Amino acid sequence: MINPSTRLCDFPLRDWFEAIVEHGIRQHLSEPGLCFAPLEFGVHGRYLNRRETRGRAKILIALTRCRDGEEAVWDTLVHEVAHHAVAEICRPDDGDHGTIFCNVANDMAPRLGYEGRIMRETRRARYWPGSLRGPTRIKREVG
Ligand SMILES: [Zn+2]
Numbered sequence: 001m002i003n004p005s006t007r008l009c010d011f012p013l014r015d016w017f018e019a020i021v022e023h024g025i026r027q028h029l030s031e032p033g034l035c036f037a038p039l040e041f042g043v044h045g046r047y048l049n050r051r052e053t054r055g056r057a058k059i060l061i062a063l064t065r066c067r068d069g070e071e072a073v074w075d076t077l078v079h080e081v082a083h084h085a086v087a088e089i090c091r092p093d094d095g096d097h098g099t100i101f102c103n104v105a106n107d108m109a110p111r112l113g114y115e116g117r118i119m120r121e122t123r124r125a126r127y128w129p130g131s132l133r134g135p136t137r138i139k140r141e142v143g
Contacts, residue, residue, distance in 0.1 A: 009036045009066040011073050017059075020081045024108035029081075029088050032057040036066065044130075045076040047083035057084055075130040082108060082128075097125035105129070 013034040021029050033053075039046055039062040048058040059080040065073050082105050083096075090100045099120045105128050106117045116132040118124045124131040 009061075009063060009073075011066075011070065013059075013061070013073075013077060016074060016077055017081060020078055020108075020112065024078065024081065024112045025085050025089075026111075027085075027089055029084055030057060032059045032084055034059050034061075034077075036061050036063050038063050044072075044127075045080045047080045047087070049084075049087040057087065059084065072130070078108070078112060078129050097122075097128075101125065 017032075017034055021027075032047075033056050035058075037046075037060040039060060044062050044065055046060040048060070050057050059077065061073060061076050061080070065076050082101060085104050085108075086101050090104065097120070102118050102120045102125055105125065109115075109117065109129055109132060112129070114129045114132040118128045118131065
């Protein structure tokens with residue numbers, strides 16, 4: 001069955017992923033699977049590491065994010081790429097939105113044109129980078 005909302009989700013996630021890694025991470029990351037999926041209410045995105053998938057890492061963006069628009073989808077992808085970077089280049093990982101995630105996020109944010117920083121395990125980390133001011137310069141360049 002084709003979900004009619006998928007029509008609204010025609011965003012170039014692969015191009016965006018590459019731009020976010022190039023500008024925000026500046027280190028090689030493996031290519032995760034990228035797709036839209038129905039997620040629990042209030043959840044914008046989900047990251048599944050290689051241990052969880054037993055293969056390629058996976059980034060899921062909530063289908064409901066599409067109706068919030070392009071910037072919302074971009075922000076969600078940036079957040080999940082930060083989780084991917086933590087999983088791939090930081091050892092050990094200290095949990096969902098702990099110090100390591102916040103360090104990676106705080107490094108990425110200015111490189112991607114966001115203003116402001118986040119602190120460990122706060123609501124702002126959970127909703128980063130939407131919790132900062134945007135839209136981002138890189139997003140505008142990529143289109
Ligand atoms: Zn998160």
